[in-house]
Amino acid sequence: MNPFIIEQSEFSPSIIFDPSNSKFEITGESRPENAGKFYESVIKWLDQYYDDILSKKELSSTEKIYFDIKLEYFNSTSAKYILDLLKVLDNYYKNGHLAKINWHFDALDEDMKDSGEQFSKLVKVPFAFIQQ
Amino acid sequence: MDDRLKFIDEIYKTMYKEQIVLSYIGSVTPEIVNALLKSFKNDDFVLKDQVGLKKRVYKIIVECLENISRHSEITDENLPPSIFLLGKESSNFFIISGNFIYNTQVNDITNMIDKINGMDTDSIKDKYLEVLANGLISKKGGAGLGMYDIALKSGNKLEYNFRYANETTSLYILKVKVDL
Numbered sequence: 001m002n003p004f005i006i007e008q009s010e011f012s013p014s015i016i017f018d019p020s021n022s023k024f025e026i027t028g029e030s031r032p033e034n035a036g037k038f039y040e041s042v043i044k045w046l047d048q049y050y051d052d053i054l055s056k057k058e059l060s061s062t063e064k065i066y067f068d069i070k071l072e073y074f075n076s077t078s079a080k081y082i083l084d085l086l087k088v089l090d091n092y093y094k095n096g097h098l099a100k101i102n103w104h105f106d107a108l109d110e111d112m113k114d115s116g117e118q119f120s121k122l123v124k125v126p127f128a129f130i131q132q
Numbered sequence: 133m134d135d136r137l138k139f140i141d142e143i144y145k146t147m148y149k150e151q152i153v154l155s156y157i158g159s160v161t162p163e164i165v166n167a168l169l170k171s172f173k174n175d176d177f178v179l180k181d182q183v184g185l186k187k188r189v190y191k192i193i194v195e196c197l198e199n200i201s202r203h204s205e206i207t208d209e210n211l212p213p214s215i216f217l218l219g220k221e222s223s224n225f226f227i228i229s230g231n232f233i234y235n236t237q238v239n240d241i242t243n244m245i246d247k248i249n250g251m252d253t254d255s256i257k258d259k260y261l262e263v264l265a266n267g268l269i270s271k272k273g274g275a276g277l278g279m280y281d282i283a284l285k286s287g288n289k290l291e292y293n294f295r296y297a298n299e300t301t302s303l304y305i306l307k308v309k310v311d312l
Binding site for chain 2: 072077
């Protein structure tokens, strides 16, 4: 499947989904003016990727998603969509595939770590907390 | 000194004395929200060496401004514009937002803030998670999480007031404090 890339702007994050390089990453600040529209395409791509893997029938253990979330900030509306995104990965994980969330946070921003911990309570997919 | 200069002089003295870091009066459009946030982020004099605290204040400013921007549905030209202030007191920063709302919203806002003020941090976190897990995005694009988020980042009780403007609208003032 072709990579999915959105470039970062001052108030919206960069998205890099590149399966051939095992890279799934969201970076920056998430406060897009229309969060619904922004995340709709992101979640749609992930759903499509998941369907693609399922249709291959041979479920290789190498088909893994290690998802790096490197957000500096997200507003409360984005929180809702980030959870939707995590649910797609959760579904993947619950169906026996390898998935993990790497939740990155600035050492000086304990709130961001706390936010990751809050999200981790709502899904089964494992979280690793990575201090930067 | 002519009256206009005297007026500027008074504003200067007041803002200096009250340690107002950022102030705005006018319509709060998404463009204005971006401009105010950029100004705060790029201001090297404010909380330069306190990254965590600066982020915390930033998050509250975002939620307050987006709240005004999202709910500024009252377009009565006779009403004064919205206001936003960021200032410093001896032991805390404060964020004040003031915008006009319909009088029919006063009870809901009062109940919500009083309820949050009556909760401890863990209860607010639980409620935040509950709304995050079960809430829906409103037609205006809000997730219903903003006030919980503000309360969590603030760590203080939220102060508010309503000033009756006319039979349909009131000025809703919210003051959020963040300890230094």
